[in-house]
Amino acid sequence: MRTARTRPIRSKVAALLLVPLVSLVAIWVYAADLTGRAALAQRKYHTLNDQFAASGQGLLVELGKERQASVVYLSGPRKAASTPAALTAQRARLDKAVATFRRTSTSDAARGATTAEMRSRVSDVLKALGGLGELRAAVDGRTIDRLTAVNDYSSMVDVMHRLYDSLIVIDDASLYNWTLSDRAAGRAMELLQRENALVAGALVTHGRMTAAEHRMFLEMLGEQRWQWQRQRSLADPKVYARLTAPVFASTQYHAYKDIEDQIAAHDRGPLPISAWQWQETAQPLVLSVNQMIMANTNGAAARADRLGRDAYLRLGVVGGAGLLVIALSVLLALRFGRGVVRELVGLRGSAEELADERLPRLVERLRRNEAVDVEAEAPALPRGRTSEVNRLAESFAKVQRTAVDAAVGQAELRAGVGRIFLNIARRNQSLLHRQLTMLDGLESRAEADDLEALFRIDHLTTRMRRHAESLIILSGATPGRGWRRPVHITDVLRAAVAEIEDYTRAVVLTESEDGLVGAAVTDVVHLLAELLENAASFSPPNTEVRVMAERVGNGFCVEIEDRGLGVKPETLAEINRRLAEPPEFDLVDTDRLGLFVVARLAARHGIDVSLHRSPYGGVTAIVLMPHDLVVPADRMDEDPALLDGATDAPAVEAPADDGEPGASGDADAPSPDGERDGAEPVDAEPAERGPVQAVPSDAGPAFMGTPYTDAPFGGTPRPEVVTRAEVVPDVGVFARREPAPGESPQPGSAWPVPVPLREAPPVLPQLAGPATPWGRPDDAPPAAPPHGPRG
Template identity: 40%
Template sequence: MLPFDGTDTGEAMRFRGKSIRRKIVALLLVPLVALTSIWAFATVITGREADRLLDAATVMGELGEPVQETVRALQTERRHTLVHLADPRRSDSLTALHDGRQATDEAVAALRTRAGGEEIRGELDDDPRRRLDELLAALDRLEKVRARVTDNAAERQDAYDAYNALIDPCHAFLTGMRGVDDVRLEREGRALIGLSRAREYLSRQDALLAAAFTAGRMTEDQLRAVSDRVAERELTYRTHLSVLPAEDRERYQAFWSGADGRTLRAAEDEIIGAGAAGAVKAFDAERWRKTSGTALEELRRMDRETGERYHRRVEPEAASVLLRAAVVGILGFAAVLVSVAVSLRIGRGLVRDLGALRREAGEAAGVRLPGVMRRLAAGEQVDVETEAPRLEYGRDEIGQVGQALNTLQRAAVEAAVRQADMRRGVSEVFVNLARRSQVLLHRQLTLLDAMERRTEDPGELADLFRLDHLTTRMRRHAEGLVILSGATPSRQWRKPIPLMDVVRAAVSEVEDYERIEVRRLPPLAVDGAAIADLTHLVAELLENATVFSPPHTAVQVLGERVPSGFALEIHDRGLGMSPDALLEANLRLSETPDFRLSDTDRLGLFVVSRLGRRQNVRVSLQPSPYGGTTAVVLVPGALLTEIPQVSRNAVAAGEEADTAEHRADDRARTTAGLPLRGARPAIGAGGSGPAGPEPPAKGPGGTGADVGTLLRGHAAGHRGEPAPRPPSDRPSGESGGAGLVRELRPGTHRTPDGSREREQEDRGRGQSREWAGDADRARARMASFQHGVRRGRQQSVNSPGGTGVDAPEDGNGSDGGTGSDDTAPRPTHWRGTADDRSARHGGGRHRGDG
């Protein structure tokens, strides 16, 4: 067995041996490094947790107590301030206020001294440090509050709110300072802050009631504020007491169930029950001061003792965390040593087995599977047993891995083979369905031709032409399935066809053909082998342009020669495409990716891409100057030929006749909504064609010439052969010559001598002229005209000045065969020349030179 990397056996063995050793070393180093990293990480995490616990204890010892003292001093000063504002004339209230302010200044100064130390601030995290700064900034506003109180410029409610705003940052700092990772300790710490907040609610209630009793009156708002503080206090106690240890929780419960707690609650109920008017009379200030003061002092003492017990619980927890970190570190290091020893022992045995397994896997992944994929992509048959034979391995784990790899290899090959068979089957199904649809559509078109020749009613003829147009579009969609399946369309052309006819044929296969304007193209002919693909490609682009643009706008088709061939441009006036969508569409057009069944909304792009790659035609999309999208089709010069001068003159004469017809009445309509067909040249001479210009037989939806023209377009396009051109682009005017039967303007008719007259309308009586001919004369005239068309087509094919267009070759076999005689079947796709298709379906507005 050859080495996978292509070297000789000895060098490969040395290389493989070194490679496996490196892998064994990596096998040892990876878990060693990982385990060491985990050990170090665990040590750092546990050490950081312990350090944070110790820091929390230190910070609480340094800042917790000063902050609590500041809160207590601010609460006392707030009470004295509200009492002073309630009765400024009392000298004892002013003295108490000065004493309270002095105590507050001492507490704030102590707090600033502790908070200003760099050591303490360095132990704080970012969030607690920010909250400490906010607390100190709030305390800076204390002097402004005092000044307003001294000047009697503040109301009681304003002073009450100002002191509340000074106390709230203290509780916020204490809450953010709890950085313990232990969930239980963290919850207990937050519960302590909650108890301090509950005591603050009681202090606010005390300040409001003391001021009200001093003033001798209470408002409804003040009583409501007292009631709210009572409710908030009860809720806070009920929430946080459940978190505390049982010992601390029982102390608080004993207080509230004891004499002091019951007295406080009874007083609150009595005050709130008496209402704003009766509260002052039912209770006096001295009684309330004793009741609230006793409760506040007892709760403050309990909070301090609970906090001290919490700190004592934190310190042992930090020590236990450090112990756990040491144990984890030692055990992790021991695990690393054991892992190294075990890996070294079993590593040597793995080298041999892994080397063999590597060779097998390398050959399967680098040689067998890619080869199978390439052969399946090329359409070859692959034998699974030959490409993925069953191999025998040992019964150990490595042997099981080898067996699994062998099974995986066989499964991959089998799946690839099944996938290739499925794709081949799906493609064949698409092709068969499309071929059958094409056969049925061809038969339907043949039947429509026969019905069109038999009918004489303009309305029915218009409906038949509309059905004929729908059938032609259905045939294009069926051919799209053949192209997407990777097969080649069955229809072929041997001789070149003018480029203008190819574009007009593409226009005739579009639903909104009336909106398409085709400007005159250079006298170039398309090679017969590329006619079908180029027609389908242009039809897809025109369909896309009409669908994605407003129905009242036109789609312009123009082109010019370029050094590498011919550039055909299709402009629409839609909303355009975003740059990303435009880039994606151009990539699909240029790269020609494999068709996937999930991309059913992009069938047109795949069809255009496939056709462009097959004929070396480049298609690109770019923004249109009209705001929509422009499709540029670059036809290579190898597919184009110059039209001979004789054929060019014949084509030019026919196009001039077309221009005259469209200028006659470009927007006239039949009763069915189809455009009126301009009259075509009367083919033949002498008695073969119509005897001479005859008066038109007026029908319900148009002139008799219109009906004749539609029949003539049908006859000319029946066998997929070119419509003959008149020898001159001027009408003869002689009754027996090959004159040009032109489309008449509305409201005109021909006199028996061939001259035109404007019909004189009698507006007074509202009557118009009626054609006096009967149905037998019209049927005879149309039959004679059709016979002349057939004779003219046969003469045009045999004459040296023909266009050189022959009937398509249909390799499907379902169309009956090929040939240019009058009995040949209709081609699968190309139904007559583009001029005839334009006459049948009004294929847009074909612009001439002007």
């Protein structure tokens, strides 16, 4: 199943708040862009007006004057030897106007405010003005007529008007129309100047116009009046009435209009006006129209300035207020978003603290049987400002209380089960101890024919006692048996071997004469017995289990090696992990009780137990006991109080057979006949016996689980003959051989001897005496195992 992608709450809250914020920022940017564009357009208009309006208008006026002067010169007598002073002066004024226009139109301010198209139009104007020298030379040489001169000068003016048309860049509709109206007035004025030049030239030649000139006059007249009508239609009525209407209402305009009408109607002969009359009418009107156009231009510029200021004000309001709103929105979003996130993160932190710290700490305290205050361990969570989060916190508090109650309940259940185990185990231990005492008495008085059966019952009872002690260990208590004096390692190993069913398969290899402190003897014997029984249970019955013991650099090492099929590496790793870190006893995991027992015992004394793959494919268990548990051989006879770690075993009351605390479980307790168990060996010579039947295993610990079902020896029954072992004197290694039917043990044989189960190796020495020797003198008869204390 495909799992959904998860994201932290911070990302989701950030995304939730980011969308409206981004939308708000986008709207603000759009509004600011519109306002900013308007402000920039007004600024651009103002810049273009400053750079082109005055200089361009002056250039147009001077071009018109030079055009008229040139036409008048061309209309004059050809016998004039030089250019008139008036024309020369006018050319100087035009050159000055051209220089001014060139400077302003190519300035950095103008280039920054113009587009590529505008700059191209400026280049066209400057290029056209560059032809003034050639045109003037033609005029001076009289190589052109006056109509051609009018057209050539007018072509330069047309280029200027195309430049002005491209300079209209304004978004305001009223200002745009005002500018178009002003441009129409400028074209109308240009047509007035063309008429003036044409009529002035004709008046020099006695008032006669050629047909072409008259036709051009009519065309200019029609276009001029159309431009005035267009100017009026585009202009604001109030502006028109204030700036333009006075010109058209003046007597000068009406007189000029009457003269235009007369010239238009007179297509033949001299013009019906005199030169003086034309000059008195046309020139003042041209000046008035020029002033009117400049007033309109300045008025448009003033309006552009007002619009620019308004645009900048709007930009400031929109930009500043928008930024303020955005900043306020961000602050509020961060505040509320962080508040929600903080509450949720705090709730998550409480859950993690409960799962990772408080519950494990609580369980650990419960394992140590400490008192736990449920109210203190499940405190109420701090309330937030969000109702949904508060309800979630309340629900989590209930879950927290339930989890703590469940942990306490589980601990109480485990404690109750442990007390049940302990009570039952103590009862069984007491009964089994009394049973072993009774068996000792029966064995000392039994006939040879009954002794074998008693030995078998004795061995089964010893194993039952070990299982009862396992329950005591699992319940967290300690068995009641203990020793004050150190015990030889060899006797500890013997006692452990004697605890298992197939003790005859065990081969003990050691030359150590060191001892083990008395306080650890019972637990070490139990630990080794669990490992030995596991090794014997999970290996073929015809193989041996080797036990090797020696002192090493880090303590004393016991290796238990079997020749079974082994376990899987992952299972071996899991077992070693549990041995290194003893887990809490789980009532469900009942097929590995031995693992819990070994882990508990090893942890109690700081013993390191690990399992590895043996060279035969089976398992090798390595038990490493620390130095403080081992007593060197040369200090075995010292006072236990002077030995490091050789402290007295704790006095634990073992329950009597009725379950109440009764006789002490200390192994130092006297036997019913007044002697200590194992104080004296039994000298009775056992009768010669035949083969002994093996005792089936009924309750092995087997903490590695069920043996492999495909094992080659899995279905093979136990051997019917218990093997013998004899010592190799020079190395002390036990070798096995099969006894002949009815064969008696030979003198000089060492432990283990070929006797029934009760003739297992002596389990432990007497409490205050020396350890039982490994063998007997060669001339001594084989003795029955002593009735000593059992490991």
